Structures are given as structure tokens and as C-alpha cells.
Amino acid sequence: MRVSTPHMGHVYIPFKAIFKRLGVEFIMPPINTQRTLSLGARYSPEGLCIPFKMTLGNLIEAADMGANTLLIPGGDGICRLGYYGKVQEQVLHNLGYDTEVIQIGVSEQKFRSLMSIIRKVSGDAPWYRIISAIRFGLSKLASVDRVERVVQKVRPVELVKGTANQLYSHAISAIDKADDYDTLKRVEVDYINQLERVPRDKQVQPLIVGITGEFYVLLEPFSSFDIEQELGRMGVEVRRSTFVSEWTKFSFFLNPFGINEKKRIHRAARPYLKRDIGGDGWESVGEKVLHAEEYDGIVHLAPFTCMPEIIAQNIMLSTREKIPVLTVLCDEQIAKAGVLTRLEAFVDLLIRKRRAHSGRAQGAAA
Secondary structure (H helix, E strand, O other): OEEEOOOOOOOHHHHHHHHHHOOOEEOOOOOOOHHHHHHHHHHOOOOOOHHHHHHHHHHHHHHHOOOOEEEEEEOOOOOOHHHHHHHHHHHHHHOOOOOEEEEEEOOOOHHHHHHHHHHHHOOOOOHHHHHHHHHHHHHHHHHHHHHHHHHHHHOOOEOOOOHHHHHHHHHHHHHHHOOOHHHHHHHHHHHHHHHHOOOEOOOOOOEEEEEEEOHHHHHOOOOOOOHHHHHHHOOEEEEEOOOHHHHHHHHHOOOOOOOOHHHHHHHHHOOOOOOOOOOOHHHHHHHHHHOOOOOOEEEEEEEOOOHHHHHHHHHHOOOOOOOOEEEEEEOOOOOHHHHHHHHHHHHHHHHHHHHHHHHHHHHHHO
């Protein structure tokens, strides 16, 4: 059995570690490119969103590399995610690929679904080996996210632009190669220390912009036009609403501290939206309300045709919290140059807004 899964940021790293420990051949498709998107768009039903197109393109690339068992996330909510697996499997069969597409029920069965599927794929490996492999994979995921949080703080203030990105790329490679907990911890600490030592412009007080929206486009840089790196280059500190290691902690496991982050976000959204509308729409509204006093602005990422995020977009424009919001619709028809132009204009607006607020504060003090 040759297993693969679509790219979504660096989620391939824990999957690769899990299957390596279980002796299962894992085939990693190429990092997402325009070819991936073109492949997916060519064979997708009309009107489907960029997460469907990108993941389908990845599945085709993986099948071309010899993968015969393809794992994708699934769900039973209002979002069309629950239909992806069956439709994509049918598309692959129509193209002549002899592959099995297995959905991991991230909404309804959670950790039990992941455990059962990995056991099936591994040829009924003992539970202790499966638990050990998953634990190591999740540790790698947590290391990636901890390093990325530091990168987000360094990008806007580094003296030599691109230094943090270069270190981050090396860190990802080193974390991917780490074969035991000691090596993993050493790599994480080493690269965080290197990032902390990057020369910075101490006079800069960067804008803080939250990034929220649909799960896939938040986490897959190619689908969102590398928007986090671009904001960092413009001198903006990014605060992304979702990290996969945190999402797995709150979604797969009981939280020992009794804190449910999703419930906190939902409570914040309730004055404007009282129930789940599918996907991450409820969370997008809540993130704006919750962080209105903390952030200078919000970038809202949404796949074109994504109904939950379209609903959230319209609600976010009319809340009492007047923090500026820029919605970026992600699709293969949208050019990165146009997105960057809008992003630069948005950052200019936030700079003027901060200066005006600072001027009023000084006038009041005088």
C-alpha cells in the first residue's frame, strides 16, 4: 500500500512521520504550484472552490507518482467538504486511476476516525505502535507551529528582508528529518534561538493584522498568494487565527484546562450570528469581534463560491466593531499582482488610521 495526502501547509510532515514509524510507504506529492491548480481546475465540476481544486490536483499528482491510497479530510457539516471524497474518487476513476480515497472524519468521529484509518492503512499494526507514531507526528506539528509563530514576529522588523523566511525553510527541513524526540527538540530550540538573534529595526512598531477565514486557504500559502509573507515584507506582524497543532488539541482531545477556544469565539460572534453556518464562517465573525481592540486590521481569506465565508463577509462589514477588514477571494482566476495591489492599499489605510489615532491621542493629552 502506497499512501499519500494532499498538501495543506506543513501537514504532510506529521503524516510522513507517522507512516514512516509504521513501515508504510508514504508518497509526498510536489509542493503546490500552478500546475497543481491547473490540473485540479481542469477536472473539477464547475463552481467548486479552490480547496477542492487544489486537493484534487494533489491527488492526481500523487496517483501519477504511484500512490494507490489517498487520505483526505471529511466532515458531516453544512460545508460541501463531506462530498469531496466521493466526487474526487469518481473523478480519479474516470481518469483511469485505480485508487482508493479515504476520508478522515474530522467533524464527527475525530481522533477515533484518524486512529482507525491509520490502523487499516498500516495493515492492523498494534495500537501501541499507532499511538506512539501519532504522538511523534503531533510533536513535529507542534514544533513547526512554534517556530512559525516566532517567524511571524521577526518578518516585519528584520533588517535584511527574507532572513526569517530562509531560516524557517531550513527549520522545516530539519524538523521533517528529525527521527527522535531529542533531535526534534534540539532542532526547534536551535532555530528559535537563531530567529531571536536576527538583527531587527528596534524603531519599528509594526502593524498587527489578524488573518482569519476558511481553514484550507488559511493554511496553504499557494492558495492565498503567500499573503503572510507579503504582509511581513510590508512590515506587518501577522496573527493567524488557526494553527493545526492547536486545532487538533481542541478538536481531537479533551482539554485538561477546561478551555474551549471555539466556544469563546462563538460567544463573541453571537450578537451577529447565533448558529453554525458551515465551514469556518462562524469563527470568522467571532475572530473580528474578539480581537477588534487588539489588531489594526483583519484580512479575511475566503475561497470563491464558499457560502459560509460569503455570509461571514457580509456580517463582518456591519458589526459595531469598526476595525478595517479586507476580504480576499481565492480562486484560479485571480492574479497575485491584483491581490498585492489591494494588500498594499490596505496597509497604507491602516498606517494612516494609526497615525490619525496617535494624533488625536496626543491632542487629548495636551
